[in-house]
Amino acid sequence: LSNRLDPPGKHSPCGSDDYVAVTRDGSPGQRDATYLMAYFPMLRSIHLDTSVIAGGRLRAWWYDPREGVATLIGEMANPGHWETPRLTSGPDWVLVIDDAACGYPPPGQRGAELPR
Numbered sequence: 001l002s003n004r005l006d007p008p009g010k011h012s013p014c015g016s017d018d019y020v021a022v023t024r025d026g027s028p029g030q031r032d033a034t035y036l037m038a039y040f041p042m043l044r045s046i047h048l049d050t051s052v053i054a055g056g057r058l059r060a061w062w063y064d065p066r067e068g069v070a071t072l073i074g075e076m077a078n079p080g081h082w083e084t085p086r087l088t089s090g091p092d093w094v095l096v097i098d099d100a101a102c103g104y105p106p107p108g109q110r111g112a113e114l115p116r
Contacts, residue, residue: 020046024053035098043087048097051080055099062087063094063107070096070106 020040026033033052050058060073060082073085087093096107105111 020044022048026052026054033099034102035096035104037097038084038095040084040087040091040093040095042091043089045084045086048082048084048095049080050078050082050097053078053097053099055101057100058082058097059100059104061096061107063096064090065092065094066090068108070108072106075100 020038022036022038024033024036031052032054034054036048036050036053038046038048056078057075058078059075062071062073063069064071082097084095094107098104
């Protein structure tokens with residue numbers, strides 16, 4: 001789990017809407033993740049530690065869980081840290097950043113079925 005936010009110590013009490021929940025795959029303490037996801041219950045911008053993603057190129061999406069729609073932010077080199085673009089409307093957004101080489105489908109869409 002990686003939830004490194006800048007500035008440190010700015011976490012709000014549980015039950016507040018002024019927080020961001022961040023998770024990733026991979027092993028704790030390692031830089032082997034293939035994606036990270038951050039849930040934003042309200043409009044705000046944060047700094048994320050993208051160095052936990054092993055790949056050199058990132059693909060970033062905003063996902064609107066209210067409508068089930070993903071919007072591509074873009075593909076870029078992995079700088080090791082990233083400031084999220086500020087949202088302009090509505091609560092409840094999910095930011096998905098993945099290793100572009102993994103070829104994951106847009107958030108909310110199914111990928112290829114795994115063999116059984």
